[in-house]
Amino acid sequence: MERARLDLLSGGFAKVSFLAPEDTKNAVADEIEALIDTRGVRRDMSFEETGGSPRRMRNVRHQDIRAHGSVIPAVYQHAHLRAALSRIADEPVLECPYEPEQYVITELRQSGDTHGWHWDDYAFAVVWVVACPPVEHGGFVQSVPRTHWNKADPQLHRQFIDRPIHSYELSAGDVYLMRTDTTLHRVYPLTQGRRLIINMGYASRADLARSISHETMDTLWDADGAQQTA
Template sequence: MISNGPCSRRSSRLRPARPRRAAPRRNGPGTASSTRSATSPTTLGGHQIARASPVITRLYQDRDLMRLLSSLLGEAVVAVHDPVERHVLNVLHRPGDTHGAHTDDYPLALVLFLEAPPHHTDGGLLEFHPGRGNLGALDAPGARRAHHRPADGYLLRSDITAHRVTPLERPGLRRTVLNFAYTTPGRQGATTSSASLLYD
């Protein structure tokens, strides 16, 4: 059974594509958090990645990878149909850049680190609360932080686990991750309210 928290693993290094800056988005009604700020990640959506890097698309669709994820989850794992959400490149590169509190639309996020701050005091840490989807749980007892290095990766049950990334603390730091979203058969539509706050 997969943990609601991240499972860290080493991954192969990938060369990041040129990212584009995501436009700021206002919070919608009924959202649990207003953590989106002007210092949110630079984002490159899956449709752009697919045009620029067939290798990343082939890795995302790899049957052996999906079999491994299925065995960890304990049920069938399939690719996300949405061409924008299936794989996303997120880049934090300025002091204060953060990735606000949210849950994801799809159940699994496989996150691969291309670049990461060298020390945990530099920021860019994953914060999560295992088994708690309420965004306020990130400030409650039981919330955890994890520091990652380039070539690290983690698997997160991201639809029911509140998570965010802490702000970068100084100039010259970069946190670049490739996020592969996976789902289960019959679950292809957006199901959470907070993920829509992060991307246009």
């Protein structure tokens, strides 16, 4: 716990795989596999608010997970999990008030698939890794901590020049916590293999006190706004 707390504080990223037992991870993974099979929607987009970075992926949105899943909604709300996350974050980790960002499944499975550079609208993300290719095929996470998202002028290249980019290797069974509002991050494009995760988004107290706009996430996770192909 202490190691995770220090990692999150210093680099905006902490592996927290120890927070969930194997049987919980397996139940989450089984539900994710069933949902991506039946409810996955392909997206291929880019966003001005994040400097034109691409999103090439398949997703299952919150509303489909909530309607057809049971394990994931229960894990998301689990009081002990949030208490442990709050200890690591040194502040309350709160349920996201904007439901589409509470949880989203993302699968990358074609060459060039990526969740491109972005910040999230809310302070914390817990990402459960169900499948991930070896690093030589991409799929690892990169981040630039201690950065600020100006939606009107994100200046991604300036962030890369001003600060080092960190890279993190992941494999199936890993769970990580990220400070996603002040950590620019992406998933390195895949060349082969398959990567499957669920991202659970949580809010800080400060998030609840300010008004947050949802341009990129509305377009990504909203059926109406999204450009969808089979």
